[in-house]
Amino acid sequence: MNHHLQDLFAFHAVVQAGGFREGARASGKSASSLSDAVRRAEARLGVRLLNRTTRSVAPTEAGARLLERLVPALAEVEAALDVVNGFRERPSGTLKLNVPLSAARLVLPALITPFLKAYPDIRVEVIVDESFVDVLAAGCDAGIRYDERLEQDMIAVPIGPRQQRFATAASPAYLNAHGRPEHPRDLLEHACMRGQFSSGWMPAWEFERDGETVRVDPSGPLKVRIGGAVDLAVDAAVQGLGVVHLFEDWLRPLLDSGALEPVLEPWWQSFSGPFLYYPGRRHLPAALKAFIDFVRAHDAAGT
Secondary structure (H helix, E strand, O other): OHHHHHHHHHHHHHHHHOOOHHHHHHOOOOOOHHHHHHHHHHHHHHHOEEOOOOOOOEEEHHHHHHHHHHHHHHHHHHHHHHHHHHHOOOOOOOEEEEHHHHHHOOOOHHHHHHHHHHOHHHHHEEEEOOOOOOOOOOOOEEEOOOOOOOOOOEEEEOOOOOOEEEEEEHHHHHHHHHOOOOHHHHHHOEEEEEEEEOOOOOEEEEEOOEEEEEEEEEOHHHHEEHHHHHHHHHHHHHHHOOOEEEEHHHHHHHHOOOOOOOHHHHOOOOEOOOEEEOOOOOOHHHHHHHHHHHHHHHHHOOO
Protein backbone atom coordinates (compact mmCIF):
# COMPACT_ATOMS: atom_id res chain seq x y z
CA MET A 1 0.00 0.00 0.00
CA ASN A 2 1.26 3.52 -0.75
CA HIS A 3 3.26 4.91 2.21
CA HIS A 4 1.26 8.13 2.20
CA LEU A 5 -1.94 6.12 2.58
CA GLN A 6 -0.44 3.99 5.33
CA ASP A 7 0.40 7.14 7.27
CA LEU A 8 -3.22 8.32 7.00
CA PHE A 9 -4.44 4.94 8.22
CA ALA A 10 -2.06 5.30 11.18
CA PHE A 11 -3.41 8.80 11.97
CA HIS A 12 -6.98 7.45 11.92
CA ALA A 13 -6.03 4.49 14.15
CA VAL A 14 -4.48 6.78 16.77
CA VAL A 15 -7.48 9.14 16.88
CA GLN A 16 -10.02 6.33 16.93
CA ALA A 17 -8.23 4.55 19.80
CA GLY A 18 -7.51 7.76 21.71
CA GLY A 19 -3.74 7.40 21.91
CA PHE A 20 -0.62 5.85 20.41
CA ARG A 21 -0.44 2.90 22.81
CA GLU A 22 -4.14 2.19 22.41
CA GLY A 23 -3.83 2.56 18.63
CA ALA A 24 -0.91 0.15 18.64
CA ARG A 25 -2.92 -2.48 20.49
CA ALA A 26 -5.86 -2.06 18.11
CA SER A 27 -3.82 -2.04 14.90
CA GLY A 28 -1.14 -4.56 15.78
CA LYS A 29 1.63 -2.02 15.09
CA SER A 30 4.07 -0.45 17.52
CA ALA A 31 3.37 2.90 19.15
CA SER A 32 6.62 4.28 17.78
CA SER A 33 5.75 3.31 14.20
CA LEU A 34 2.38 5.03 14.54
CA SER A 35 4.06 8.13 15.96
CA ASP A 36 6.53 8.20 13.06
CA ALA A 37 3.69 7.78 10.56
CA VAL A 38 1.72 10.69 12.01
CA ARG A 39 4.83 12.90 11.98
CA ARG A 40 5.43 12.05 8.31
CA ALA A 41 1.81 12.91 7.48
CA GLU A 42 2.10 16.23 9.35
CA ALA A 43 5.36 17.07 7.60
CA ARG A 44 3.90 16.21 4.20
CA LEU A 45 0.74 18.25 4.78
CA GLY A 46 2.51 21.11 6.53
CA VAL A 47 0.05 21.25 9.47
CA ARG A 48 -0.18 19.72 12.92
CA LEU A 49 -2.84 16.99 12.99
CA LEU A 50 -2.69 16.00 16.66
CA ASN A 51 -2.41 17.82 19.95
CA ARG A 52 -0.25 15.65 22.19
CA THR A 53 0.01 15.82 25.98
CA THR A 54 1.35 13.36 28.50
CA ARG A 55 -2.20 12.21 29.20
CA SER A 56 -4.12 12.50 25.95
CA VAL A 57 -4.05 12.76 22.18
CA ALA A 58 -6.71 14.72 20.31
CA PRO A 59 -7.02 15.97 16.73
CA THR A 60 -6.38 19.63 16.01
CA GLU A 61 -8.98 21.59 14.06
CA ALA A 62 -7.10 20.71 10.88
CA GLY A 63 -6.94 17.06 11.95
CA ALA A 64 -10.66 16.97 12.72
CA ARG A 65 -11.49 18.46 9.31
CA LEU A 66 -9.26 15.91 7.63
CA LEU A 67 -10.93 13.06 9.51
CA GLU A 68 -14.38 14.14 8.32
CA ARG A 69 -13.34 13.40 4.75
CA LEU A 70 -10.83 10.70 5.53
CA VAL A 71 -12.95 8.17 7.42
CA PRO A 72 -15.40 7.30 4.60
CA ALA A 73 -12.55 7.43 2.06
CA LEU A 74 -10.42 4.96 4.05
CA ALA A 75 -13.43 2.69 4.46
CA GLU A 76 -13.85 2.63 0.68
CA VAL A 77 -10.14 1.91 0.19
CA GLU A 78 -10.35 -1.02 2.60
CA ALA A 79 -13.45 -2.30 0.84
CA ALA A 80 -11.76 -2.00 -2.56
CA LEU A 81 -8.67 -3.86 -1.36
CA ASP A 82 -10.91 -6.47 0.21
CA VAL A 83 -12.46 -7.34 -3.15
CA VAL A 84 -9.53 -9.70 -3.79
CA ASN A 85 -10.63 -11.61 -0.71
CA GLY A 86 -13.40 -13.05 -2.86
CA PHE A 87 -10.76 -14.94 -4.79
CA ARG A 88 -9.45 -16.64 -1.67
CA GLU A 89 -10.51 -20.16 -0.84
CA ARG A 90 -11.47 -18.92 2.63
CA PRO A 91 -12.46 -15.31 3.49
CA SER A 92 -10.14 -13.48 5.86
CA GLY A 93 -9.89 -10.12 7.53
CA THR A 94 -11.30 -8.36 10.58
CA LEU A 95 -15.00 -7.83 11.24
CA LYS A 96 -15.78 -4.95 13.61
CA LEU A 97 -19.26 -4.90 15.13
CA ASN A 98 -20.85 -2.09 17.16
CA VAL A 99 -23.57 -3.54 19.41
CA PRO A 100 -25.53 -2.77 22.58
CA LEU A 101 -24.79 -4.85 25.66
CA SER A 102 -28.10 -6.70 25.28
CA ALA A 103 -27.02 -7.98 21.85
CA ALA A 104 -23.55 -8.88 23.09
CA ARG A 105 -25.15 -10.89 25.88
CA LEU A 106 -28.29 -12.32 24.30
CA VAL A 107 -27.68 -12.51 20.53
CA LEU A 108 -24.01 -12.89 19.70
CA PRO A 109 -23.11 -15.88 21.93
CA ALA A 110 -25.11 -18.22 19.66
CA LEU A 111 -23.40 -16.83 16.54
CA ILE A 112 -19.83 -15.75 17.13
CA THR A 113 -18.21 -19.03 18.16
CA PRO A 114 -19.73 -21.15 15.35
CA PHE A 115 -18.98 -18.35 12.86
CA LEU A 116 -15.30 -18.18 13.85
CA LYS A 117 -15.04 -21.97 13.73
CA ALA A 118 -16.48 -21.89 10.21
CA TYR A 119 -14.15 -19.05 9.14
CA PRO A 120 -10.85 -19.50 11.00
CA ASP A 121 -9.09 -16.76 8.98
CA ILE A 122 -11.50 -14.06 10.20
CA ARG A 123 -11.09 -12.03 13.38
CA VAL A 124 -14.06 -10.39 15.11
CA GLU A 125 -13.90 -7.25 17.25
CA VAL A 126 -17.03 -6.36 19.25
CA ILE A 127 -17.48 -2.81 20.51
CA VAL A 128 -20.29 -2.40 23.06
CA ASP A 129 -22.05 0.95 22.67
CA GLU A 130 -25.58 1.88 23.71
CA SER A 131 -25.88 4.90 21.39
CA PHE A 132 -27.01 4.71 17.78
CA VAL A 133 -23.84 5.47 15.83
CA ASP A 134 -22.59 5.98 12.31
CA VAL A 135 -20.82 2.63 11.99
CA LEU A 136 -18.35 3.90 9.41
CA ALA A 137 -17.43 6.97 11.46
CA ALA A 138 -16.97 4.65 14.46
CA GLY A 139 -14.57 2.52 12.42
CA CYS A 140 -16.93 -0.46 12.36
CA ASP A 141 -18.25 -2.61 9.54
CA ALA A 142 -21.73 -3.17 10.92
CA GLY A 143 -23.91 -2.68 13.98
CA ILE A 144 -26.78 -4.35 15.79
CA ARG A 145 -29.75 -2.37 17.06
CA TYR A 146 -33.35 -2.99 18.09
CA ASP A 147 -34.89 -0.55 15.63
CA GLU A 148 -35.31 -1.19 11.91
CA ARG A 149 -35.83 2.53 11.19
CA LEU A 150 -32.41 3.20 9.72
CA GLU A 151 -30.93 5.77 7.39
CA GLN A 152 -31.68 5.27 3.70
CA ASP A 153 -28.18 4.07 2.85
CA MET A 154 -28.32 1.32 5.48
CA ILE A 155 -29.34 -2.28 4.93
CA ALA A 156 -30.96 -4.21 7.79
CA VAL A 157 -30.88 -7.99 8.22
CA PRO A 158 -32.81 -9.75 11.02
CA ILE A 159 -30.49 -11.30 13.57
CA GLY A 160 -31.39 -13.31 16.66
CA PRO A 161 -34.93 -13.91 17.97
CA ARG A 162 -37.66 -12.15 16.01
CA GLN A 163 -39.82 -11.52 19.08
CA GLN A 164 -38.68 -10.64 22.57
CA ARG A 165 -40.35 -9.39 25.73
CA PHE A 166 -39.55 -7.06 28.57
CA ALA A 167 -39.97 -8.82 31.90
CA THR A 168 -40.65 -7.31 35.32
CA ALA A 169 -39.53 -9.19 38.41
CA ALA A 170 -38.56 -9.01 42.06
CA SER A 171 -37.36 -11.41 44.70
CA PRO A 172 -39.99 -13.47 46.56
CA ALA A 173 -38.76 -11.92 49.81
CA TYR A 174 -39.37 -8.38 48.53
CA LEU A 175 -42.85 -9.25 47.23
CA ASN A 176 -43.78 -11.02 50.46
CA ALA A 177 -42.79 -7.91 52.40
CA HIS A 178 -44.28 -5.24 50.09
CA GLY A 179 -47.09 -6.97 48.23
CA ARG A 180 -47.52 -8.06 44.61
CA PRO A 181 -48.53 -5.39 42.07
CA GLU A 182 -51.77 -6.16 40.22
CA HIS A 183 -51.60 -3.26 37.75
CA PRO A 184 -48.59 -1.42 36.24
CA ARG A 185 -49.55 1.76 38.10
CA ASP A 186 -49.08 -0.11 41.38
CA LEU A 187 -45.34 0.06 40.65
CA LEU A 188 -45.45 3.74 41.58
CA GLU A 189 -45.73 2.56 45.19
CA HIS A 190 -42.77 0.18 44.91
CA ALA A 191 -38.98 0.50 44.93
CA CYS A 192 -37.85 0.13 41.32
CA MET A 193 -34.35 -0.13 39.83
CA ARG A 194 -34.10 2.28 36.90
CA GLY A 195 -31.82 2.45 33.89
CA GLN A 196 -30.55 5.64 32.25
CA PHE A 197 -28.72 6.15 28.94
CA SER A 198 -25.52 8.21 28.76
CA SER A 199 -27.56 11.00 27.12
CA GLY A 200 -29.54 11.34 30.35
CA TRP A 201 -32.72 9.83 28.92
CA MET A 202 -34.41 7.41 31.31
CA PRO A 203 -37.03 5.40 29.39
CA ALA A 204 -40.38 4.80 31.04
CA TRP A 205 -41.52 1.26 31.71
CA GLU A 206 -44.13 0.17 29.17
CA PHE A 207 -46.77 -2.52 29.61
CA GLU A 208 -49.46 -3.80 27.28
CA ARG A 209 -52.55 -5.97 27.70
CA ASP A 210 -55.64 -6.46 25.53
CA GLY A 211 -54.72 -3.49 23.36
CA GLU A 212 -54.13 -1.16 26.33
CA THR A 213 -50.67 0.36 26.73
CA VAL A 214 -49.61 1.76 30.09
CA ARG A 215 -46.42 3.76 30.68
CA VAL A 216 -45.18 4.32 34.20
CA ASP A 217 -42.21 6.25 35.56
CA PRO A 218 -41.50 4.65 38.95
CA SER A 219 -38.71 5.62 41.31
CA GLY A 220 -36.44 3.71 43.61
CA PRO A 221 -33.17 3.54 45.50
CA LEU A 222 -30.93 2.57 42.56
CA LYS A 223 -30.36 4.06 39.10
CA VAL A 224 -27.74 2.55 36.76
CA ARG A 225 -26.25 3.43 33.39
CA ILE A 226 -27.82 1.24 30.72
CA GLY A 227 -25.04 -1.01 29.54
CA GLY A 228 -22.34 -2.38 31.79
CA ALA A 229 -24.05 -1.50 35.09
CA VAL A 230 -27.31 -3.34 34.40
CA ASP A 231 -26.16 -6.47 36.23
CA LEU A 232 -25.85 -4.37 39.38
CA ALA A 233 -29.58 -3.63 39.21
CA VAL A 234 -30.37 -7.29 38.60
CA ASP A 235 -28.26 -8.37 41.57
CA ALA A 236 -29.96 -5.75 43.75
CA ALA A 237 -33.35 -7.16 42.78
CA VAL A 238 -32.22 -10.69 43.63
CA GLN A 239 -31.10 -9.43 47.06
CA GLY A 240 -34.54 -7.96 47.73
CA LEU A 241 -33.97 -4.26 47.09
CA GLY A 242 -36.87 -3.85 44.68
CA VAL A 243 -38.30 -4.44 41.20
CA VAL A 244 -36.31 -4.75 37.96
CA HIS A 245 -37.55 -4.36 34.36
CA LEU A 246 -35.37 -5.91 31.66
CA PHE A 247 -35.21 -8.31 28.70
CA GLU A 248 -36.96 -11.56 29.56
CA ASP A 249 -34.06 -13.59 28.13
CA TRP A 250 -31.68 -11.75 30.47
CA LEU A 251 -33.78 -12.56 33.54
CA ARG A 252 -34.95 -16.03 32.46
CA PRO A 253 -32.28 -18.05 34.35
CA LEU A 254 -33.16 -16.22 37.58
CA LEU A 255 -36.89 -16.64 36.96
CA ASP A 256 -36.43 -20.35 36.33
CA SER A 257 -34.31 -20.80 39.46
CA GLY A 258 -36.80 -18.92 41.64
CA ALA A 259 -34.31 -16.21 42.60
CA LEU A 260 -36.72 -13.76 40.96
CA GLU A 261 -40.50 -13.97 40.69
CA PRO A 262 -42.44 -12.67 37.68
CA VAL A 263 -44.38 -9.45 38.30
CA LEU A 264 -47.34 -8.40 36.10
CA GLU A 265 -46.53 -11.15 33.55
CA PRO A 266 -49.83 -10.74 31.60
CA TRP A 267 -48.73 -7.15 30.94
CA TRP A 268 -45.25 -7.93 29.61
CA GLN A 269 -44.73 -6.09 26.36
CA SER A 270 -43.41 -7.81 23.23
CA PHE A 271 -41.16 -6.08 20.70
CA SER A 272 -39.44 -6.97 17.44
CA GLY A 273 -36.02 -8.57 17.55
CA PRO A 274 -32.72 -6.91 16.62
CA PHE A 275 -31.27 -6.16 13.19
CA LEU A 276 -27.77 -6.30 11.82
CA TYR A 277 -27.29 -3.08 9.86
CA TYR A 278 -24.52 -1.98 7.52
CA PRO A 279 -23.89 0.61 4.79
CA GLY A 280 -25.36 -0.25 1.40
CA ARG A 281 -22.14 0.09 -0.52
CA ARG A 282 -21.30 -1.93 -3.61
CA HIS A 283 -18.34 -3.94 -2.31
CA LEU A 284 -18.77 -5.49 1.12
CA PRO A 285 -15.65 -6.55 3.04
CA ALA A 286 -15.24 -10.30 2.77
CA ALA A 287 -15.51 -10.80 6.54
CA LEU A 288 -18.78 -8.85 6.68
CA LYS A 289 -20.23 -10.66 3.67
CA ALA A 290 -19.37 -14.01 5.25
CA PHE A 291 -21.03 -12.95 8.51
CA ILE A 292 -24.19 -11.74 6.75
CA ASP A 293 -24.45 -15.04 4.86
CA PHE A 294 -23.87 -16.94 8.10
CA VAL A 295 -26.57 -14.95 9.95
CA ARG A 296 -29.09 -15.54 7.15
CA ALA A 297 -28.34 -19.27 7.05
CA HIS A 298 -28.58 -19.44 10.85
CA ASP A 299 -31.95 -17.66 10.72
CA ALA A 300 -33.25 -19.89 7.92
CA ALA A 301 -32.28 -23.00 9.85
CA GLY A 302 -34.13 -21.69 12.91
CA THR A 303 -31.11 -22.31 15.12
